[in-house]
Amino acid sequence: MKDISITILETSDLHGHICPIHYGTNQPQSLGLAKISSYIKNVRKTEAHTILIDNGDNIQGTPLTYHYVRNQDTLSNPITQTLNHLNYDAAVIGNHEFNYGMKTLKKAVSESEFPWLSANILDRETNQPYFGKPYVIKSFADGFKVAILGLTTHYIPNWEKSEHIKDLTFEDSLTCAKAWVKHIRTHEKPDLLIVSYHGGFECDLDTGEPTERLSGENQAYAICEEVSGIDILLTGHQHRLLTGVVHGVTIVQPGCNGAYIGRVDVRLEKTDDGWSCVSKKPAIVNVEPFAPDETILAMIQPYEDATQTWLDQTIGRIDGDMIIDDAFQVRLKEHPLIEFINKVQMDAAHVEISNTALFNNQAKGLPTEVSMRDIVSNYIYPNTLTVLEVTGQDMKDALERSASYFIIGDSGEIEVNPSFYDPKPQHYNYDMWEGIEYTINVSKPFGQRVVSLSKNGQPLDPKQHYHIVMNNYRATGGGEYAMFKDKRIVREIQIDMTEILANYFMKHKTVKAEVNYNWRVVKER
Structure with missing residues (x-):
């Protein structure tokens, strides 16, 4: 029998943080993509198979992203430029992606060398996923393949300016998950199915008791409970640090601002019937011990210098x-x-x-x-x-x-x-x-x-x-x-x-x- 290991890495709710600083004080802070980059590169040196996913809310949130949109938007988006450099496999549309308007979001998507996923954000006219792909398939040379389905909290119309989302409809995340997971299992037959959901948990992970008003903003627990066929659920939106297993589904939520990164180590075993998942171990990794990647810092220095002068x-x-x-x-x-x-x-x-x-x-x-x-x-x-x-x-x-x-x-x-x-x-x-x-x-x-x-x-x-x-x-x-x-x-x-x-x-x-x-x-x- 042959064993294969896959390491899945998740960032979520980066909110525009690249440099490890607090913009209000300009003092060092242990967060951001520059530090995460050092960790990712270290993992890739030791792990043969990796998948890197951003779970949403990445292009908005710091003075750097605000200044870029207001004063430097003829340049490429510094966030997508950084994600491209790190060879992300996919990103999910988060609710804050719309804050600067559809023009800014479309530009970021068009500049990305990876797909943006959201199966439940639909074009109002065609009723098809607005950003193109509801899911992607990543195939490996060893003969196994992984499906990655993207979902976004459908509560966005309760927060966002109407002109930013006028061409969109937002399908219920749970309903959409049921339909697309069934479709993927039936037609793609992946060896591993990951759902990356920009939403969080509405219930206690152990007891299932509601921890908030069940408005539909967060449906991760219901997705684990009611949708069969999911191996791993990557979550976000709530800025919490979570790992565990809910109704057999391995879950992770890695906080916010790039202070932590989520990780799931998966081991698969080849049998006569195909690949079988032997273990899934979730973890949250604090990036504090890792020095910021100097390549990333140099790459975004023109944006950072202009932002600091303005501030x-x-x-x-x-x-x-x-x-x-x-x-x-x-x-x-x-x-x-x-x-x-x-x-x-x-x-x-x-x-x-x-x-x-x-x-x-x-x-x-x-x-x-x-x-x-x-x-x-x-x-x-x-x-x-x-x-x-x-x-x-x-x-x-x-x-x-x-x-x-x-x-x-x-x-x-x-x-x-x-x-x-x-x-x-x-x-x-x-x-x-x-x-x-x-x-x-x-x-x-x-x-x-x-x-x-x-x-x-x-x-x-x-x-x-x-x-x-x-x-x-x-x-x-x-x-x-x-x-x-x-x-x-x-x-x-x-x-x-x-x-x-x-x-x-x-x-x-x-x-x-x-x-x-x-x-x-x-x-x-």
């Missing part, structure tokens, strides 16, 4: 203190950074009410001398602004959703509701408002926590209509804000919020750090 431009100053010492306290008590962002949004949209979030716990606020680096390290998403027409009741419902961010812990103090950080950090789904006055009492039951709500000192009329500015993600209902979904769009400001913030500084030069304490979070029995 270090001073664009304005702060009069007062807009530094963040504790992200949790920002959400408990109004902070000048949040007030500033809301005021800029209202200024840009010409409305009186706004909401925004503190997007992650690493935000440091703005120093006295403000550069583009400071802007992009605090406002990390390529959001634009949308003005919606909503009712007073819609605002109350939205505030109740935000109020669910808090619980009273065992110590009797206000804490973060675990559903906002497990299984995936979702601190960006807690909004703070300007233009209205409100009080959240965390001691009250969920849905009954907004104990006062007014505008200009007068109670908000539940039936009256108001114009509210918010980011485009929230305006589509993203973050379980269903009250905003399908509401009338009054106007859209098609400029990235980072650019709007920079323009505000360039116009006003100096911004005063201040708050008006229009909202409170309390715990009163």
Whole structure:
């Protein structure tokens, strides 16, 4: 009998990270494709058969990718250029691939020397996979072949700008997996079938108990449970570190930003009936011990130099203190950074009410001398602004959703509701408002926590209509804000919020750090 070993490597949710640095501080950080490259090259020296797959969300997410799209897009995309250099076998379309628009995505796909897969993103006119291939077959000289099927969370219409996806339909991932796995097993007869799904797990891997609202955003557990014929399921989207076996399917999820890489070592044995899979061993590899690949760094240096020059431009100053010492306290008590962002949004949209979030716990606020680096390290998403027409009741419902961010812990103090950080950090789904006055009492039951709500000192009329500015993600209902979904769009400001913030500084030069304490979070029995 003859044994064959295959090593499957997975990156996912790279979010534009190539260089091992934190752009907000410019300090070294153990992440990115340059470090991953060193690991991949090391594996290929020792393993005769390798398959390398990216699971999606790779072309968006850093100042480098943002600057490239805005200022260098006549050049080749630095991410696809790097993936080409590393000889990826396939990539899956992720939800953030659409953030910069279809023109940027199509350019990245056209420049790639590997196929982009997504069986369930369909052309609206033809009902066929929009990006060409739902799956690929990789054949090896030893006579065995591997099928790789790509799937993408079909929840994208709940987040993405409609003009970016107007030619597409998104089929249910689970339904699509059932059909295509059956097709591949029947017609291709692969010795190993891999599904690479840009989506995550909605249930506990061991118990099968739901860990989130079963919206359809993440269907990995159901795919393992209900779709027969899958050997390996590569996952992502949630930024989790996962390995295991679910209903006989070997699974991996390798975190985000290129800090880790997923690996599955497969051993096959040749029998009279063909190749038989003897073992599948999943692992997550931390790339920290590996030095960045100097070839990769040299290749993208022109992009990096231009990005760094742009980031270090001073664009304005702060009069007062807009530094963040504790992200949790920002959400408990109004902070000048949040007030500033809301005021800029209202200024840009010409409305009186706004909401925004503190997007992650690493935000440091703005120093006295403000550069583009400071802007992009605090406002990390390529959001634009949308003005919606909503009712007073819609605002109350939205505030109740935000109020669910808090619980009273065992110590009797206000804490973060675990559903906002497990299984995936979702601190960006807690909004703070300007233009209205409100009080959240965390001691009250969920849905009954907004104990006062007014505008200009007068109670908000539940039936009256108001114009509210918010980011485009929230305006589509993203973050379980269903009250905003399908509401009338009054106007859209098609400029990235980072650019709007920079323009505000360039116009006003100096911004005063201040708050008006229009909202409170309390715990009163």
